[in-house]
């Protein structure tokens with residue numbers, strides 16, 4: 001197997017020790033954290049595809065998720081420590097209602113904090129009212145939603161609608177991402193931006209804050 005696929009395959013096979021040792025090698029070799037995250041993401045996507053084909057089961061996804069969290073703990077200092085410009089802007093971030101996937105949302109949160117945003121993390125399964133309350137209280141420049149389940153499309157639309165109903169949509173940039181998100185979802189649900197990766201989230205928030 002080619003060296004660049006070893007990490008992906010180790011993650012798919014849920015080999016925690018091997019994954020962490022390969023990640024440590026990459027960190028030592030100076031590979032950027034975002035690149036390591038992207039490689040791990042390929043492994044998680046492949047794990048999900050195997051689950052979709054009935055080749056592995058929920059416990060495998062859970063173990064994969066736990067390994068990914070351990071990797072994030074190893075990468076944390078790199079994700080959180082970049083050339084920091086202290087922004088004054090706030091971002092409200094959460095996984096939408098009925099969705100408990102949090103790994104991608106946490107990576108986005110860490111990377112935004114890394115470039116100086118104040119991120120209010122609403123956690124997982126966050127109902128529209130929780131987003132509305134946070135936007136009202138913290139007046140963020142950006143609201144970000146993470147969605148991994150296609151069954152949660154309506155949660156994305158309901159969250160944007162609730163924010164509009166509360167008259168909080170003006171001056172708020174809304175972004176959506178996660179494995180189930182797309183440009184089409186963003187458009188249909190009334191979001192301003194769809195981002196494929198955490199780096200896209202950081203670039204969009206930076207543009208909104210007027211720094212990129």
Ligand code: B12
Pocket residue numbers: 037040041044045046047048049050051052058061062064065068098099100101102103104105107108144145146147148149150151175176177178179180194195196197198199200201
């Ligand atoms: C691990 C995992 C789990 C774990 C989650 C652990 C955790 N703490 O998060 C557990 C076991 C809990 C789980 C449960 C379920 N899961 Co699951 N899971 C996965 C898996 C394999 C990996 C997800 C992951 O962490 N990826 C790695 C992270 C880094 O990627 P990411 O979240 O996409 O984030 C990146 C980008 O998308 C982006 N991003 C993320 N959020 C945002 C937000 C913004 C604003 C922006 C700009 C960018 C952005 O940045 C990140 C880094 O670049 C996926 C497969 C996949 N393709 O995603 C299935 C998957 C999402 N799960 C799936 C399913 C079906 C389920 C269950 C319904 C299974 C069941 N029968 O119970 C439950 C649902 C639970 C619920 N109510 O939410 C399906 C969804 C299918 C669909 N079309 O809806 C998938 C796609 C697997 C599959 N192919 O069938 N799951």
